[in-house]
Amino acid sequence: MLNPVTTAFETQLRAILPETAFKADPTPYLTEPRGRWTGQGFVVAPASTQKVAAVVRACADAKIGIVPYGGGTGLVGGQLQYDGPPPVILSLERMNQIRDIYPSENVLVCDAGVILANVQKAAEDVDRLFPLSLASEGSARIGGLLATNAGGVNVLRYGNARAQCLGLEVVRPDGTIWHGLTRLHKDNTGYDLRNLMIGAEGTLGIITGAALKLSPRPVGIGAAMMAVPSPDAALALLALARTQLGDGISAFEIIHRQSFEFLAEVGPEIKSPFAEIPEWCVLIDVGLAAGLAPNEALEALFVAAFDADLVTDGAVAQSHAQRTAFWHIRESIPEANRRIGSISSHDISVPLSAIPTFITRGAEALAALGAFRINCFGHLGDGNLHYNVFPMPGLTRADYEAARPQVKRVVHDLVHQMAGSVSAEHGIGRLKVDDLAKYGDPAKLEMLRAIKKALDPDGIMNPGAVVRL
Structure with a gap:
């Protein structure tokens, strides 16, 4: 339920945005695919970068948090806030235009709210390929995919989302706009802000546009x-x-x-x-x-x-x-x-040569806890496994709720011991903030917090996601 301060702020935003930007029913924006968390807040959907900037400026002035929302397909809770003061949920769904295509340059420029499948189709229409491909491509949006540095099935050949982006347009936490929508392949003018924003999960700014690399279509x-x-x-x-x-x-x-x-x-x-x-x-x-x-x-x-x-x-x-x-x-x-219902799902990566040992040791470590079914599958070519643990036949994940933290700890401890990552492609969100703090290099964590404090001193951008200040 919204508190009076947030309700008054919604009234303030109605002077900035048209009625079409407001969602009467926020319910679809307050749940996530696995049904483990329920969010809070009210939803606005600006239709332009300038309107996004106006909302962010108002939020900055009022010190109200903003949760950027793409397609809602994330699996680590980065798209919803389930505790603390209710935020503004800023959906990019109305920013859904292909702005330009340059086939001779192999570049496509689009709004952040364009659905991945529509980018793929636009590329196909000019005999090009946008190779980012994953199960949720019919609903996942470009801004969210870049914000989480999504992977998918073609990373082996084409790389993560990061490798398929040339430039970005970003609304900063104070409402100013970074016009970084370059189509250049080479630009050594200072820090790489594009790669700083990619993978930041909306904690440093809101991606509103992207210049994407296209590839020739394989024959x-x-x-x-x-x-x-x-x-x-x-x-x-x-x-x-x-x-x-x-x-x-x-x-x-x-x-x-x-x-x-x-x-x-x-x-x-x-x-x-x-x-x-x-x-x-x-x-x-x-x-x-x-x-x-x-x-x-x-x-x-x-x-x-x-x-x-x-x-x-x-x-x-x-x-x-x-x-x-x-x-x-x-x-x-x-x-x-999903239909079986996992006890604990893990998006992990380890060095390629360590994968067989990880699979063997993981099964042994879990067997020491109890009887489980393990479904291990995924992107062997880049070392990313989806290592998911399920109930035995006749039982449900509710029967294992007490064991869930132990299962997760056993798997993640082993990944860390084998020089791997507990988040290969899904990001940190809110689900894995404690994991990042536990397994992350102290110097890296210090730098992450310093960047967050420098760019978002009031902590309004996706508060509670990725790192705690």
């Missing part, structure tokens, strides 16, 4: 699913694939048997390419230059891997429909996980 696109006897074999297969296919590998995903069992248990319905579900398999996606047949390249890889005892079974997509079916399996896993 030969293909995919294969191959059964591997172990994570060690999967890593060896990745090395072999890099040797044979070079930079043509767009994605290299690892999937555990548990994923298929969950899909069979609760859906979504999929068709497996394997007669018998393997303990581990990988999904390889390639985009090759003109003149190179992806099917032949993947078949040659399978033969070489089979001869080296790295694969035991496999299927190479013979059509676009089959490639889509392979990816449907991978993209359905998060929904199956």
Whole structure:
């Protein structure tokens, strides 16, 4: 419930914004995908950078917090504030225009509220590719993706969101606008403010526009699913694939048997390419230059891997429909996980060579706590695993609520011991603030706090997210 101060401030904002900028029902903006937290505050949706700046200036004057809101798909609570004074929830949804496209430069400029799928379509319309791709691309917005430095399935080839951005337009905490919407690839004029804002999760300013890198569309696109006897074999297969296919590998995903069992248990319905579900398999996606047949390249890889005892079974997509079916399996896993209901979900990364050891030691450490089902899958090519722990059959996550902190601690302690990260691509938000404080390098934490204090001295930008002052 809003306090009288916040209610009076909403009245003040109505003198700045048109009625269409206000949301009568804030409920959709006060929940997050996993249903673990409920936020608070009232929602405004300015339609221009200038209106965003006006709202921020008013908030700065009144010392009222602002929570930037993109597509609401974040999984670490960065898009909602569930304690403290109610904030203004500033949605970018009405800032949804493609501003310019420069095909000869491979650059697209857009508002921060443009949905990722619409950026991908705009790039496709001029025979270009915007390669950032993830499960929520039909609702996630560019501003939020940049604010969290989102990853997705194509990081192996194209990098995180950070690597796909040339310039930004940002409203600073005092309401002034940083006009950094450059299309330059080289600009060594001082500190890299663009990369400071990317990944800051709205704690240093609000991204309102972005100049994005486009890429040529690969001519030969293909995919294969191959059964591997172990994570060690999967890593060896990745090395072999890099040797044979070079930079043509767009994605290299690892999937555990548990994923298929969950899909069979609760859906979504999929068709497996394997007669018998393997303990581990990988999904390889390639985009090759003109003149190179992806099917032949993947078949040659399978033969070489089979001869080296790295694969035991496999299927190479013979059509676009089959490639889509392979990816449907991978993209359905998060929904199956949601339907089962995890006890604790972990977005972690460790050095590539440490992945098999982490998987073994993680299972052993959790077994010492009790009986769980572990679904380990994700982006093997860049070392990012989604390591999720679930109830045994017949039980629900509510039955394990007391064990949840222990499960999380065991997994994150092991990740830290193995020189990994407890947040590979989802960000810190509010969920992992304590984790960052616990596992972060003290010098890094000191610098983070110094930057926050310098740029947002009143602490109004996404208060409570990332670092505590």
